[in-house]
Amino acid sequence: MTQTGEELAQKVEAFVRETIVPFESDPRIETHGHGPSEDLVAEMRALAREAGLMTPHILADGSHLSQVDTAKVLRASGLSPLGPVALNTMAPDEGNMFLLGKVASPDQKARFLAPLVSGEARSAFFMTEPAEDGGAGSDPTMMQTTCHLDGNHWVINGRKAFITGAQGAKVGIVMAKAEEGACMFLVDLPDPAIRIERVLDTIDSSMPGGHAVVAIENLRVPADQMLGEAGEGFRYAQVRLSPARLSHCMRWHGSARRAHEIATRYACTRKAFGKLLVDHEGVGFMLAENEIDLRQSELMIDWCAGVLDTGAHGTTESSMTKVAVSEALMRIADRSVQVMGGSGVSGDTVVEQIFREVRAFRIYDGPTEVHKWSLAKKIKKQHVSRT
Template identity: 45%
Template sequence: MSIDLSPDPDVARLAERTASFVRDVVLPVEAEHGGSSARAGEETRLRLQHAAKEAGVFAPHVSREYGGHNLDMRDRAVVFEEAGYSLFGPPALNIAAPDEGNMHMLEHIATPEQKERYLRPLAAGDVRSCFAMTEPAPGAGSDPAALTTRAERVPGGWRIDGRKWFITGADGAAYAICMARTSGQPGDRGGATMFLVDADNPGMKVVRHIETLDESMFGGHCEVVFDECVVTDDAVLGEVDEGFTYAQVRLGPARMTHCMRWLGIARRAQDIVVARAAERQVFGTCLADQGMAQQMLADNEIDIAAARGLIRQACWELDQGRSGAQSTAIAKTFTAEAVWRTVDRSLQLCGALGISGDVLLSRFLREVRPFRIYDGPSETHRWAIAKRVVRRHLTDGSRADG
């Protein structure tokens, strides 16, 4: 039986338009600012988003009701990879983290009133947002159940108290989706609730930017304090105490869209090094004719192809309504490491050029390295993958014995 992996014709055309837009419009802007969002500033992001709207490639992931193309996860994989060919491609299309994941979750969970107030301006690119879950140790990090930020009932609403860090995009965000414990104790697997907190709430403060390897995220990675932060009852996103369940609506797909975007950068790195290897003369011959160079180029192709296959398998499961816990963990772990290997090999083959500012490979290397930690470290995913494998074996074995 043959398997057709080609996208729907409309999706293929959208991907082609996205690729052209990124190459013609976005790449020159990325080069001008060295791939750094801090250098580019919000004005650049808004200008690129305006251009994306004119090109008809803006916000392809949201429903048509909110101005998008209503792509499912498999269709996103094709388009997002093309957008990810540049560090500035995802923010230009309004599919960058954390906004893209927040849009996905708001469409699934928010009330009609919350969608109008929070989702519609986010989908239009009029505002940015952030997702405030991660905390300094010993709080929520690789283990979300360690959540320490608390929300207590007060007349007419809730008071949130706690400290968050590595909150991507917090500086300049119009609002935060804050995860806080409403019952139980740190370590309990339930008892969390999501709250929509406006940036002008006096109880929420961005206290510092955390210096990191990566610089492409608009709004940076910040430490945020919730100190007697009072919100009304209509700020609750979803049901009380169901925050961890709702987080899965966001986290699995968001891991995959991260993978899609970074796969675009891996392709970009490969294109840079292939062009260099084809023209660079060393020891009386072309670099691309050297056996060691050929092996590195081939390994890049293998990593890119394997990552793409794992991403699409996981996306297919998500589109079928499955949890995708195992497939997304496998795809995220492999892709994060494969993208790193691809960029690292490409930089090595380019030699001195690779570490110079004449190409952006050194910037790419700094950008992709944190992905082996963000959205769950590789070690945590491997632990979870192994646990599921053993659990399945024990379950299947007990059935066979019975």
């Protein structure tokens, strides 16, 4: 951790606690998983700009903080579910900015990346497809969306599902398959050829625009808006997904820490059977277990961040971290609800929302079981190579 990262994280934490937390009761936070409204996002981001904290993990010269420093900053931003939205560290924008920074051409960066970094635009990553179409979910090789070259344009057709932030996004990264293999394209949104069929009602409610099912019908994209090279889409997806998995861990670690803080405050002030709840062994032990899970998760996040900072691809490390941290944070959120009893399942505190958000996180960027399966395949391969 550098001094710059530590100082920045402290500023982010103070901003989230003092400025963003009060927005958690704002009526502009929509229900049924559709996320905070656009005007609420704009208001919070204006405050972040005023504080000099917009997109804090990307520096003024366009360089990116190290992953170790990013971990500290993103954990602080996650102390409120609204924090990453306000500070522009939220998915899918954070991962999309990282991908464009690595793969996009200078012209593409000026046109598509710059408005994302400034927080003036949101983005969407169009990869997952509807199960009823037999499309790509955890297995991207099942992709049904197609693209073919027609003159100087690529023509794209297909359907996508669970596309976070598609409603209201201005920048899209669309993944489709060609004869050369998987391809990625940058598109301006909205586009009449990209039609939102519906926005799903989901358990989580922190991401603007929610999660949409989208139809893509004869979308024409100029050839110079292909991201990178034809046939390299799956490789680019891994460029994005390895750090994106880790970024999810960073943000939701902050939220789980906040839930634990609220549960601790409750247990240290609420009495039952003649003494404070915290003095009852069953409650005190749950809080102790939360502290252990928080610390272990922090250490694993920092370990994986350090691996990525060496330039390693980090696929195995990010899979391990995604599994361990998402499961640990779920335990923390669940215990926090349990400690608070009826108050824990009400909207009177943010604990109830954090529980819902972390439950969804166990599925984001690959569910636990897919990562375990992938790790098991690597274990088998290593064993065979040694025998």
